[in-house]
Amino acid sequence: MSEDRFVLSPSLLSSDFSRLHQELTALEEAGLQWVHWDVMDGHFVPNITLGPLIIEKCRGKSSLFFDVHLMIERPDEYLEGFAKAGADLLCVHAEAANHLERTVSRIRELGAKPAVALNPHTPLCQLEYLLPQLDMVLIMSVNPGFGGQKFIPFSLGKIRDLKKMIQDQGCKTLIQVDGGVDLSNAGELVACGADVLVSGSAFFGHPPYRQRYQEFRETVRGVRPG
Numbered sequence: 001m002s003e004d005r006f007v008l009s010p011s012l013l014s015s016d017f018s019r020l021h022q023e024l025t026a027l028e029e030a031g032l033q034w035v036h037w038d039v040m041d042g043h044f045v046p047n048i049t050l051g052p053l054i055i056e057k058c059r060g061k062s063s064l065f066f067d068v069h070l071m072i073e074r075p076d077e078y079l080e081g082f083a084k085a086g087a088d089l090l091c092v093h094a095e096a097a098n099h100l101e102r103t104v105s106r107i108r109e110l111g112a113k114p115a116v117a118l119n120p121h122t123p124l125c126q127l128e129y130l131l132p133q134l135d136m137v138l139i140m141s142v143n144p145g146f147g148g149q150k151f152i153p154f155s156l157g158k159i160r161d162l163k164k165m166i167q168d169q170g171c172k173t174l175i176q177v178d179g180g181v182d183l184s185n186a187g188e189l190v191a192c193g194a195d196v197l198v199s200g201s202a203f204f205g206h207p208p209y210r211q212r213y214q215e216f217r218e219t220v221r222g223v224r225p226g
């Protein structure tokens with residue numbers, strides 16, 4: 001975690017894929033520490049994006065923390081490939097894994113940090129017993145598959161409830177929020193308990209990146225801790 005109360009993880013989905021290397025360099029130069037990779041398989045979600053090969057090629061050219069969001073069916077079959085490609089964190093969807101505990105343990109065995117994503121309709125109780133094993137929980141605040149969608153307001157209550165669950169269990173799990181995050185809700189999300197904000201269109205659509213990052217930091221700084 002940085003000295004800020006939150007980490008910003010820009011979602012490359014809204015970046016210029018034809019200039020991926022330059023985009024990663026620009027993020028580092030702008031002072032970002034994390035970058036969010038959206039992996040989509042055309043089955044779990046309607047869209048198709050990228051696989052381990054692209055991540056591996058970029059790994060050698062970037063020291064950013066690679067936060068990899070797997071929106072794919074049968075994630076177990078691909079964990080090793082993504083870990084070897086250089087993912088620092090692997091986030092699987094609870095809805096896509098039949099044996100989630102096994103999947104999470106496998107991610108850690110492979111040397112990556114395990115995280116689980118929940119679609120908007122998926123209740124938190126699915127993670128009640130797994131929470132201590134997770135480095136992060138991703139609360140989807142849109143239905144996954146596309147950038148630029150509208151934030152679903154009930155996600156705020158879900159973040160508050162998750163924060164309480166984490167505190168009650170005394171664990172250190174981070175809360176990440178993904179979908180429709182922008183300057184208008186970033187402060188409130190952090191006040192509710194979010195530690196990592198993913199932003200695609202509201203970040204890449206507003207260069208220069210250093211200035212945009214600064215705007216996110218300032219909005220969050222203006223909000224009282226929750």
Ligand code: DX5
Pocket residue numbers: 011012013014036038069142143144145146147148149178179180181198199200201202
């Ligand atoms: C959506 C992806 C997000 C997406 C967010 O399925 O998981 O990471 O890129 O994009 P914005 O911030 O534009 O909603």
Ligand code: ZN
Pocket residue numbers: 011036037038069178198
């Ligand atoms: Zn994502």
